[in-house]
Amino acid sequence: MGPLIPQEIIAEGWNFFIAFVVGVGFGFVLEQAGFSSSRKLAGVFYGYDTVVLKVFFTAAVTAMLGLLYFSLFDWIDLNLVWVNPTFLWSAIIGGVIMGAGFIIGGYCPGTSVCALSIGKIDAMIFFGGIFIGIFLFGETYAIIKPLYMAEYLGNIKLSDVLGISQGTLAFFVIIAALVMFYVAEIAEKNFPRKEY
């Protein structure tokens, strides 16, 4: 049955409307969880507030299990669900640069949009920074391209790399998430949390 638009069960014209509705849900949940506060977001790196870890991994596990469940009943054709390609070096180095941006700036792009929507001026500046960063990438593309294209492994899944089934990998991801939640709960008890 699904995904509905690629299989033309819903007309292509609905795509942007659905994007907007999905975005409203995304922004609403992020703000409700407290992702509109950089001090709450950065808390995970110091142990005083681990909301990022809890929300992020609960969401990943929920969507991952949902996809596997839906595919069991043929509600969704996983072959039509986009798997982002792996270019190993750019994924690592891009991630390292983003991690530095996270601890310095206190937001990521999605959370900065959420935070600026409720009036956080630091988030507006962060958003302007993203704009400049992407512009710099565009202007340095010719230089960075060899790194950007290096070590292309295809639209590959971690389960294929490890040689295990998707369900087995999902099981291990859930175990890892539960261990992290346990550590997070202990950390929050041990690090003082100020009101902000």
Next chain:
Amino acid sequence: MKTKYMNPYLAGVLLGLVLLSAFFFTGRGLGASGAVKSLVVTTVDVVAPEHTAESGYYSKYTGDGKSPMKSWLVFEVLGVLIGGFLSGALAGRLKLKVEHHPNITSKKRLILAGIGGVLFGYGSQLGRGCTSGSALTGMAVLSLAGFVTMMAIFGTAFALAYFFRRNWI
């Protein structure tokens, strides 16, 4: 005032369901930095169209009647803006302010936010997506890139946390 935010596990399940519905309807997940890319490409194209045509990067998104603003992520991020605003309005959190730790001044916070944004913007293009587009969505579809990017982002932030502690604790 202790419980002013939603329970994080409940919020995580709801966010997961939003992501799952994106997959179910459109076959693709969430994102954020891609919308800013559309904004950058559009701006450069207005200011210097011959430059976008020559660039190996911008030219992927322009020409042949292609409009970078007519993209899925642009509409999705407009939704994030509205959704965040609605939640903030309902919770009484709409307020124009610079949020920062008492250790640092507003000015320093804004400078750091700007630097962080530039880094995140650059890294998101190199890494083909940010926390939502590459890490979260990628992990949900079990993509290798999703796990690698997630670990690189969080691992680096943890590793550097010590050096930036004065700004946060």
